[in-house]
Amino acid sequence: MPNTIQQIMHERKSVRKYKEDVVIPREKLQALLENAISAPSSSNMQPWRFIVIDDQQVKKELRPIANDQEQVETSSAIIAVLGDLEMYKNSEQIYNTNYEKGYMPRELADLMIKNSLSMYGSLPEDIIKNIVHFDAGLVSMQIMLLAKEMGYDTVPMGGFDKAKFAEKFNLPKNEVPIILIAIGEAAAPAYGSSRLPLEQITKFI
Amino acid sequence: MPNTIQQIMHERKSVRKYKEDVVIPREKLQALLENAISAPSSSNMQPWRFIVIDDQQVKKELRPIANDQEQVETSSAIIAVLGDLEMYKNSEQIYNTNYEKGYMPRELADLMIKNSLSMYGSLPEDIIKNIVHFDAGLVSMQIMLLAKEMGYDTVPMGGFDKAKFAEKFNLPKNEVPIILIAIGEAAAPAYGSSRLPLEQITKFI
Numbered sequence: 001m002p003n004t005i006q007q008i009m010h011e012r013k014s015v016r017k018y019k020e021d022v023v024i025p026r027e028k029l030q031a032l033l034e035n036a037i038s039a040p041s042s043s044n045m046q047p048w049r050f051i052v053i054d055d056q057q058v059k060k061e062l063r064p065i066a067n068d069q070e071q072v073e074t075s076s077a078i079i080a081v082l083g084d085l086e087m088y089k090n091s092e093q094i095y096n097t098n099y100e101k102g103y104m105p106r107e108l109a110d111l112m113i114k115n116s117l118s119m120y121g122s123l124p125e126d127i128i129k130n131i132v133h134f135d136a137g138l139v140s141m142q143i144m145l146l147a148k149e150m151g152y153d154t155v156p157m158g159g160f161d162k163a164k165f166a167e168k169f170n171l172p173k174n175e176v177p178i179i180l181i182a183i184g185e186a187a188a189p190a191y192g193s194s195r196l197p198l199e200q201i202t203k204f205i
Numbered sequence: 206m207p208n209t210i211q212q213i214m215h216e217r218k219s220v221r222k223y224k225e226d227v228v229i230p231r232e233k234l235q236a237l238l239e240n241a242i243s244a245p246s247s248s249n250m251q252p253w254r255f256i257v258i259d260d261q262q263v264k265k266e267l268r269p270i271a272n273d274q275e276q277v278e279t280s281s282a283i284i285a286v287l288g289d290l291e292m293y294k295n296s297e298q299i300y301n302t303n304y305e306k307g308y309m310p311r312e313l314a315d316l317m318i319k320n321s322l323s324m325y326g327s328l329p330e331d332i333i334k335n336i337v338h339f340d341a342g343l344v345s346m347q348i349m350l351l352a353k354e355m356g357y358d359t360v361p362m363g364g365f366d367k368a369k370f371a372e373k374f375n376l377p378k379n380e381v382p383i384i385l386i387a388i389g390e391a392a393a394p395a396y397g398s399s400r401l402p403l404e405q406i407t408k409f410i
Binding site for chain 1: 209210211213214215217219231233235238239240241242243244245246247249251253254255256257258259260263270295298302303306307308310313317331334335336338339340341342343344345346347349350351353354359361363374383384396398399400401406407408
């Protein structure tokens with residue numbers, strides 16, 4: 001069976017050499033993200049936010065902020081995944097839409113809104129940050145797999161100056177930068193990379 | 206094209222009703238995890254750890270720790286994804302294996318080990334926690350997609366008493382519980398769930 005999820009997962013590797021001047025149409029990047037946000041999230045709060053940077057000049061300016069990594073400039077686009085620490089403020093919009101689409105009765109939607117606002121609104125910031133990072137991981141994995149299915153390669157980059165990134169892109173205080181994902185056409189294959197043996201990291205009970 | 210990644214992503218929904226008494230052979234769960242850990246991680250440190258709970262009595266005992274959610278007991282297994290805050294202590298093993306497999310020269314492996322130990326070893330715990338949660342998100346998404354491809358359904362549960370979980374399963378201090386993923390055969394379809402419009406959460410630059 002060609003192109004199973006399993007195969008694509010193993011074919012996806014972190015590529016750091018890209019063919020320059022490859023343009024990915026914005027409609028394609030949009031379609032990719034539209035599919036990626038089918039990922040689940042804590043109470044469906046969808047804390048992920050995206051800045052897609054495909055302007056060559058802006059990518060050039062981003063490079064020193066991202067440890068001078070070449071792929072920031074040579075890949076076709078950078079998808080910056082941010083986390084909104086105030087994601088629960090969208091709970092009305094999210095659960096009202098669920099009600100309108102017939103997914104849940106009015107009373108349940110109201111209860112979910114009330115509970116989300118009070119629960120997330122009272123959590124300490126470090127716990128919210130953990131939730132938002134986990135959910136950003138879910139959507140980022142879908143982005144990288146979809147990219148591979150579309151014939152592109154990616155590399156996730158956590159090593160960048162987050163304060164400088166926030167400053168450059170005028171992020172509001174509630175949005176934290178989490179990962180930069182470079183996407184483009186590979187110019188050289190990825191390095192190999194090993195994994196710890198499963199039995200070393202897993203217990204069955 | 207049947208069973209594209211895109212389709213499976215949209216078919217994956219959080220299922221909360223499971224057929225009881227469905228047994229998933231441990232070899233299948235093992236194969237699932239073997240494939241899932243192809244996910245990338247920060248410096249390939251693979252901070253994820255797994256406890257797979259398929260013993261009916263242990264699942265029963267876990268239920269009150271996990272907000273009394275029925276699927277903890279009725280699903281076939283719970284995959285608890287933990288994060289190792291001292292994951293960088295495996296850097297020697299990881300990069301020595303990369304060298305032995307011919308993925309990188311000795312000098313580069315040594316440099317990666319040295320850098321990983323000094324960098325992660327000096328990061329504040331809250332930053333390590335963010336990294337570990339993000340990477341746990343990556344591997345968890347692969348687990349849920351692979352499960353769907355194998356004909357199973359899942360639901361990720363972040364709402365559980367993490368302190369009690371750590372106590373019950375005697376977690377060492379450096380391992381934090383992150384998410385419980387129930388897996389099994391659906392007995393009823395998932396609820397619908399909406400998404401925020403992409404243009405509301407995305408900027409193109």
